[in-house]
Amino acid sequence: MTQTPYVPHTEPALAGVRNFRDLGGLPAADGRQVRPGVLFRSGHLARATAEDAEFLGSLGLHTVFDFRNAADIRLEGEDIALPGVRNVNLPLSDPADGGEFWRMVREGGLDRLRAALSGGQAAGRMTASYREIITTRTAEHGRVLHTLAQDAVPALMHCSAGKDRAGLSVMATLLALGVPAEAVEADYLESNAPHRRYTVQRRQDVDPATEAEVTELLSPLFEARAEYLAAAFAAIEETWGTTGRYLAEGLGLTPEMQELLQKRLLTD
Numbered sequence: 001m002t003q004t005p006y007v008p009h010t011e012p013a014l015a016g017v018r019n020f021r022d023l024g025g026l027p028a029a030d031g032r033q034v035r036p037g038v039l040f041r042s043g044h045l046a047r048a049t050a051e052d053a054e055f056l057g058s059l060g061l062h063t064v065f066d067f068r069n070a071a072d073i074r075l076e077g078e079d080i081a082l083p084g085v086r087n088v089n090l091p092l093s094d095p096a097d098g099g100e101f102w103r104m105v106r107e108g109g110l111d112r113l114r115a116a117l118s119g120g121q122a123a124g125r126m127t128a129s130y131r132e133i134i135t136t137r138t139a140e141h142g143r144v145l146h147t148l149a150q151d152a153v154p155a156l157m158h159c160s161a162g163k164d165r166a167g168l169s170v171m172a173t174l175l176a177l178g179v180p181a182e183a184v185e186a187d188y189l190e191s192n193a194p195h196r197r198y199t200v201q202r203r204q205d206v207d208p209a210t211e212a213e214v215t216e217l218l219s220p221l222f223e224a225r226a227e228y229l230a231a232a233f234a235a236i237e238e239t240w241g242t243t244g245r246y247l248a249e250g251l252g253l254t255p256e257m258q259e260l261l262q263k264r265l266l267t268d
Helices: 050-058 070-076 100-108 110-117 121-136 136-150 165-176 182-194 208-222 224-241 244-249 255-265
Strands: 039-042 063-066 086-089 154-159
Touching: 039 165, 050 070, 063 136, 086 165, 100 110, 110 121, 110 208, 121 165, 121 208, 121 224, 136 154, 136 165, 136 244, 136 255, 154 165, 154 208, 165 244, 165 255, 182 224
Parallel strands: 039 154, 063 086, 063 154
Antiparallel strands: none
């Protein structure tokens, strides 16, 4: 896919929330665009500062979708409370699912990391997870679309890093809005910007001499790669044939509901 430019917007400098952005300006159905100020994405909100919370509160959010699982929330903390905002927790599979795996990522020595992640294993894990989320989490993605269509905007979607689980939920939403695949990919890849990247905290006693290799082994887990999103699109094509059938048969999106969703989220 090639990147499609969209209307630029001012991005706030948030201290405790990574990967925040407004999806307004993305090209959508019938020459329209995603309306600014109605759909946002980010990493988790657990470490938002008072200034971050003030900014988030100024957005007039109706709903925050949190795609983290219980293990994530135990590790990172609950989202901060935003007055008047409904929080919807829809746990999705984590590409690095499992407490033992995360302990290995955060604490494991070089030999363990090599055994688990070298030779394309890390990227393979991510690709397989993207395909699995698309094909097995249709109920959750269908619920997101139906909730958004029922006056749940402005809305923010997040997971831990705001890249994978949130990325695929945003993908499903944007496809329902008629956003072309190239623009979906362009937005997804913005998660690679240095100030947006999720940083894993490794234990302090790790040998500094091995950190360069450790970083290389871990990088596929924390990068947004076009090949991962391509795997999700391939899963749609292989399972449903077309995006339209994915939305209708997989996610239960009726023409009437899609029209309402587009009315709420797109420019006139």
